[in-house]
Amino acid sequence: MSVKIDPLLGLPEIFKEWRDDQYTATVAIENCTKPHFLGDIPVGVGKSLIGVGAHKILKSEKTIYTCGTKQLQDQILRDFAGLAVSLKGKSNYPCAAREDEFPQITADDCSLSSPSACKYYSNCGYYQQREIARNSPLVVLNNAYFLNEANGFYPSFSGNQLLIADEVDALDNALMSFVEFRITTRQLEKYGLIPPYHPEKKESWIEWIPGTVDKLKEKADKVGYNLRFSNFMNWDKNDIEKNRSRKTMEKLAGRLNDLKIGLDYSWVFYSSYSNGVTEWVFKPVNVGSYAKRYLWKHAEFSIGMSGTILDPNIMCKELGIQNCDYMQLPSPFPVKNRPIHYKPVVNLKRSSMSTELPILKNAIEEDLKNYQYKKVLIHTVSYTIRNYLLETLQCKERLVSHESNNREEWLAKFKSSKYPLVMLSPSFDRGVDLREEDNCAAVFICKVPYMSLGDPQVKAKTETPGGWDWYFMKAIQTVMQMTGRHIRSVEQCGDTIIYDQQFEKLLNKTKDIIPYWWKDAIIYHDMNNSKVKIGSMF
Numbered sequence: 002m003s004v005k006i007d008p009l010l011g012l013p014e015i016f017k018e019w020r021d022d023q024y025t026a027t028v029a030i031e032n033c034t035k036p037h038f039l040g041d042i043p044v045g046v047g048k049s050l051i052g053v054g055a056h057k058i059l060k061s062e063k064t065i066y067t068c069g070t071k072q073l074q075d076q077i078l079r080d081f082a083g084l085a086v087s088l089k090g091k092s093n094y095p096c097a098a099r100e101d102e103f104p105q106i107t108a109d110d111c112s113l114s115s116p117s118a119c120k121y122y123s124n125c126g127y128y129q130q131r132e133i134a135r136n137s138p139l140v141v142l143n144n145a146y147f148l149n150e151a152n153g154f155y156p157s158f159s160g161n162q163l164l165i166a167d168e169v170d171a172l173d174n175a176l177m178s179f180v181e182f183r184i185t186t187r188q189l190e191k192y193g194l195i196p197p198y199h200p201e202k203k204e205s206w207i208e209w210i211p212g213t214v215d216k217l218k219e220k221a222d223k224v225g226y227n228l229r230f231s232n233f234m235n236w237d238k239n240d241i242e243k244n245r246s247r248k249t250m251e252k253l254a255g256r257l258n259d260l261k262i263g264l265d266y267s268w269v270f271y272s273s274y275s276n277g278v279t280e281w282v283f284k285p286v287n288v289g290s291y292a293k294r295y296l297w298k299h300a301e302f303s304i305g306m307s308g309t310i311l312d313p314n315i316m317c318k319e320l321g322i323q324n325c326d327y328m329q330l331p332s333p334f335p336v337k338n339r340p341i342h343y344k345p346v347v348n349l350k351r352s353s354m355s356t357e358l359p360i361l362k363n364a365i366e367e368d369l370k371n372y373q374y375k376k377v378l379i380h381t382v383s384y385t386i387r388n389y390l391l392e393t394l395q396c397k398e399r400l401v402s403h404e405s406n407n408r409e410e411w412l413a414k415f416k417s418s419k420y421p422l423v424m425l426s427p428s429f430d431r432g433v434d435l436r437e438e439d440n441c442a443a444v445f446i447c448k449v450p451y452m453s454l455g456d457p458q459v460k461a462k463t464e465t466p467g468g469w470d471w472y473f474m475k476a477i478q479t480v481m482q483m484t485g486r487h488i489r490s491v492e493q494c495g496d497t498i499i500y501d502q503q504f505e506k507l508l509n510k511t512k513d514i515i516p517y518w519w520k521d522a523i524i525y526h527d528m529n530n531s532k533v534k535i536g537s538m539f
């Protein structure tokens with residue numbers, strides 16, 4: 002039985018009733034006496050209404066709603082127009098003084114130390130929106146922007162009553178990107194810096210930091226001093242570039258200072274080489290120990306939601322949470338609408354890749370015959386598999402793909418096309434909503450998306466207590482996310498096909514944390530293609 006939404010809450014009029022699970026979740030949040038609440042809330046339950054409803058029920062005067070992507074930010078704003086205010090990074094807004102030059106010149110190029118003194122201030126998209134957001138009780142930000150602003154030299158968007166983290170299981174990645182430090186030979190050359198004498202030693206970098214910070218500050222000040230005598234409105238391309246360089250040097254100096262303070266013996270340090278460029282990377286093994294300082298201190302109470310939290314103990318450890326309530330809700334989508342066909346035809350390990358890829362290609366080609374008039378999304382997991390399939394699959398006229406820098410552009414083309422395209426993507430596991438009108442009938446998963454053990458941080462983490470549980474949980478989270486891209490409503494139907502034999506091992510490792518609503522959808526196909534419901538085997 003549905004419960005009417007109290008009109009006094011002031012939620013948008015289209016939301017008249019709580020669905021049962023939404024109501025259960027909001028009651029649990031209201032009754033939570035701990036500083037954190039984690040909700041395993043699958044797609045379709047209506048996470049954003051639970052989050053915004055909680056903001057109203059708890060009478061929060063200052064709430065930050067964070068999400069992983071700008072697309073999700075836009076979606077929340079559409080659903081809660083008039084209630085929520087959204088703000089993105091400066092580079093997303095034109096500078097009102099040089100509006101015609103957007104996007105070549107953006108508000109991020111603004112060099113004014115006191116923007117409110119700018120004569121274009123009243124039309125300045127970024128600073129006006131920031132003012133509105135600062136005074137709004139409910140602000141929607143993406144994770145990266147929130148972390149940067151709330152922890153900046155002059156912090157914004159700190160001191161909240163409530164922090165709502167959508168896709169909380171991806172928050173550790175955002176936090177890691179914020180905390181880790183990377184530097185390349187290209188950057189060093191650009192800023193006229195010489196690497197430490199022994200760049201292969203962490204200690205050598207630690208000694209190198211103070212002198213380098215001084216040099217960077219000196220160079221940035223010099224550029225700033227020269228630019229100070231010219232008017233931003235008259236800057237040419239060269240001046241704009243110099244100013245960008247100045248800002249990057251200042252940021253780099255700040256990041257190096259942070260690194261010096263945060264870096265300890267437990268951090269992993271490694272280098273990689275690609276296309277003539279060496280990159281040195283510094284990362285904490287467990288980013289959870291930084292969560293309190295950079296995330297949780299900015300709010301009195303937090304709500305973390307995702308359909309794939311799976312193990313609250315691991316999640317809490319990952320996000321430095323010590324005391325929380327947790328609830329898990331089932332998927333509202335009928336199991337018959339979302340079958341997951343497990344066809345173990347290949348064993349895609351690095352050592353067997355070359356012999357297995359032709360078998361994978363043949364299996365995909367056979368299955369594509371069943372979707373001649375519908376779109377298909379193929380999660381290739383790696384660019385190696387993507388490239389092989391792009392070259393060898395016969396239906397060339399249907400194939401599309403993308404690179405890391407044009408992902409959104411190709412996603413939009415794939416969704417809007419009237420043609421039954423086949424998208425080959427190594428990175429569409431999250432942030433992709435393929436709705437009924439997008440006509441995508443199937444998702445194929447080529448390989449179990451294990452994190453690379455060649456990444457020293459991942460390897461080091463597996464060597465800590467509970468590290469392998471974390472490793473396998475990460476992989477099954479990603480598989481579950483992949484299977485949900487094309488089923489976004491109760492009416493929508495779509496198949497998933499998994500080809501990699503490694504999936505069985507992963508199921509065994511994670512069987513205790515996979516929810517029943519997902520297990521029940523798995524159908525095992527044996528060599529003779531007879532089918533067995535695998536969910537009942539657990």
Ligand code: SF4
Nearest residue numbers: 096097111116119125
């Ligand atoms: S404050 Fe003025 S110069 Fe700065 S971004 Fe806004 S309009 Fe442009």
